[in-house]
Amino acid sequence: MPQSIPEPEFDELYRELILDHYRNPRHSEPLSDADVVAEGYNPLCGDEVELRLNFENGSVSDLSFGGRGCSISRASGSMMTDLVIGKPIEDVRRLSEQFNKMMTDPDNEVPEELGDLEALQGVAKFPVRVKCATLAWHTLEDGFKQRDEGGLPPGGVVRHEE
Ligand code: ZN
Numbered sequence: 001m002p003q004s005i006p007e008p009e010f011d012e013l014y015r016e017l018i019l020d021h022y023r024n025p026r027h028s029e030p031l032s033d034a035d036v037v038a039e040g041y042n043p044l045c046g047d048e049v050e051l052r053l054n055f056e057n058g059s060v061s062d063l064s065f066g067g068r069g070c071s072i073s074r075a076s077g078s079m080m081t082d083l084v085i086g087k088p089i090e091d092v093r094r095l096s097e098q099f100n101k102m103m104t105d106p107d108n109e110v111p112e113e114l115g116d117l118e119a120l121q122g123v124a125k126f127p128v129r130v131k132c133a134t135l136a137w138h139t140l141e142d143g144f145k146q147r148d149e150g151g152l153p154p155g156g157v158v159r160h161e162e
Contacts, residue, residue, distance in 0.1 A: 005044070005045060005128060005129065006126050006128060006129065008072075008122050008123050008125065008126045008129060009122070010119065010122050011122075013119075014118075014119035014120075014122065017075075017116055017119045018071055018072070018075040018119055018120070019071060019075075021074065021075035021078035021079055021116070022071040022074045022075050022078070024078075025065060025074055025077070025078040026065070026078045026079075026081050026082050027062075027063060027064050027065055027078070027081035027082070027085065028064065028065060028066055028078070029064060030050070030052055030064050030066055031052040031053075031054060031062055031063075031064045033054070034052035034053055034054055034064075035053055035054050035055050035147065036051075036052075036053045036055075036143045036146050036147050036158065037050065037051070037052050037053075037143075037157045037158065038050075038051045038053070038139045038140065038142050038143035038146065038157070038158040038159075038160065039051075039067075039139065039157055039158065039159050039160065040067075040135045040136065040138060040139030040142070040159075040160040040161070040162065041135075041159070041160070041161050041162070042069070042073065042131045042132060042135045042161075042162040043161065043162070044128065044131055044132075044162070045069065045070055045073070045129070045131070045132050046068075046069065046070075047067070047068070047069030047070060047073035047131075047132055047135050047162075048067040048068050048069055049065065049066070049067040049069065049073065049077050049135055049136050049139050050065075050066040050067045051063060051064070051065060051066075051077075051136070051139055051140055051143055052064045052066075053140075053143050053147070055089070055147055058088055058089055058090075059086060059087060059088045059089065060084050060085060060086070060087060060089060060092060061085075061086070062085060063080075063081050063084055063085050063140075064081070065077040065078060065080065065081045065136065069132070069135075070132055072120065072123055072129060072132040072133050073132040073133070073135050073136065075119070075120065076117070076120055076132070076133045076134075076135070076136050076137070077135075077136035079115070079116045079117050079119075079120075080117070080136050080137060080140065082115070082116065083095060083114070083115055083116075083117065084140070089144060089147075092140070092144075093141075093144070095113065095114065096137050096140065096141060098111050098113070098114055099114060099117055099134070099137055100134060100137065102114065102117070102118075102120075102121055102124065103120075103123065103124050103130050103133055103134055104124065104130070105124065106121070106124040106125050120133050131162040134162065135160075135162050138160055138162060139158075139160045142158045142159075142160040143158060145158075146158045
C-alpha cells in the first residue's frame with residue numbers, strides 16, 4: 001500500500017473484529033457454478049475483489065468473496081457475505097444503501113441490521129479509504145445489475161472500478 005494512504009485507527013473491539021475477518025474471510029471458497037461473477041478494483045489502494053453470486057427466487061442464495069487487498073476491503077467483503085447470503089435482493093439493496101450512507105456521513109447513526117459492519121464506521125472519517133470499504137458493495141450492486149440484465153456479458157465477468 002502506498003505510504004500516503006492514511007491508516008484509520010479503530011477501537012480495540014472493532015480492530016479485533018476487522019482483523020479476524022481479514023485473516024479468516026468468510027465464504028472465501030469460490031462458488032463453482034455462479035450465475036454472476038463480478039470483479040471490482042480500487043486503484044487508489046490496489047484492492048481487488050471477486051464476487052460469485054447465485055440467485056434463487058429473488059434472493060441471494062449464495063455468495064463467495066475473493067481477491068486481494070487491505071484489511072478494510074477484505075473485512076468489508078467478508079462481513080458482507082455473512083450479512084447478505086439468504087436475503088432477498090431488495091433487502092440487500094437497502095442494506096447497501098445504509099452502508100454507503102454510513103461511509104459518507106460519519107455522524108449518521110449506524111442501523112443495527114448492518115451487524116459487524118458497524119466496526120468500519122471509523123473509516124468514514126478517512127475519505128481516501130472509503131473506497132476500500134465500499135468496493136465489495138459496489139461490486140455487488142454491479143452483480144445485481146448484471147442479473148437484472150439477464151446474465152453474464154461476453155467474457156463472463158462484470159468489472160467495476162471504484
Ligand atoms: Zn484498501
